[in-house]
Amino acid sequence: MIRGAIFDADGTLLDSMKIWDTVGVRYLASIGVAARPGLRSILFPMTMEEGSIYMKEAYGLEQSPREIAEGINGTLLDFYCCEVRAKPGAKEFLEELRRRGVRITLATNTDRVLIKEGLSRTGLLSFLDEIYTCGELGIGKDQPGIFSRARDRMGTRTEDTWVFEDAVHCAQTAFLAGYKVAGVADAYSDQEELKKVCHVYLPDLTDFNTFYERSNEIK
Numbered sequence: 001m002i003r004g005a006i007f008d009a010d011g012t013l014l015d016s017m018k019i020w021d022t023v024g025v026r027y028l029a030s031i032g033v034a035a036r037p038g039l040r041s042i043l044f045p046m047t048m049e050e051g052s053i054y055m056k057e058a059y060g061l062e063q064s065p066r067e068i069a070e071g072i073n074g075t076l077l078d079f080y081c082c083e084v085r086a087k088p089g090a091k092e093f094l095e096e097l098r099r100r101g102v103r104i105t106l107a108t109n110t111d112r113v114l115i116k117e118g119l120s121r122t123g124l125l126s127f128l129d130e131i132y133t134c135g136e137l138g139i140g141k142d143q144p145g146i147f148s149r150a151r152d153r154m155g156t157r158t159e160d161t162w163v164f165e166d167a168v169h170c171a172q173t174a175f176l177a178g179y180k181v182a183g184v185a186d187a188y189s190d191q192e193e194l195k196k197v198c199h200v201y202l203p204d205l206t207d208f209n210t211f212y213e214r215s216n217e218i219k
Helices: 017-030 039-043 048-059 065-082 090-099 112-122 145-154 168-176 191-196 208-217
Strands: 004-007 103-108 130-133 161-165 180-184 200-202
Touching: 004 145, 017 039, 017 048, 017 065, 039 048, 048 065, 065 112, 090 103, 090 208, 103 112, 103 145, 112 130, 130 145, 145 161, 161 168, 168 180, 168 191, 180 208, 191 200, 200 208
Parallel strands: 004 103, 004 161, 103 130, 161 180, 180 200
Antiparallel strands: none
16 A cells, blocks of 8 residues: 655656756857767766866856856756646646545755746645755765655655656665655656566556556555
């Protein structure tokens, strides 16, 4: 029986992974600079500070690394405020969980300001009991601590708590920590690997009834 649900945001509730794939290109375009091929792959493993320094040096930008970081954050904020959409079925899925008395929290790698804007825009914010971010807690999703904090807030047992994730490494962390895991398909994740670390695989969030029936069958 599912009594608590911990959702990821980007790629799970929000169709937002594309902005992280293109934010460097978008920022450069906003200041009249064309990005060279492969920028996303270069920036992906870097922190914001490292990426800002790289962009300044690689593109000879007049802006300081701090100004570049602020510009990138502004690009992200514009997206979450004005463009982001919910994944198909997300609102109805949360509504059905609430209707059945399931507690709901959010655990995300993304900054609170961005996520709250995106959830407000898409009408999902009101369904959540609390939001936890890796930045505020000082832990990543390679550790189960953020899930533990969310579960404590809901007052549910680990075995009665489901974690909804699109990212393979995050789903694996929850799986190994004893949570029930629902893998949510997203174009930016490896679906075959995701299927290996979840109890239920969801091609999308539009079929709540099937998920709920299967969740009650899994011990």
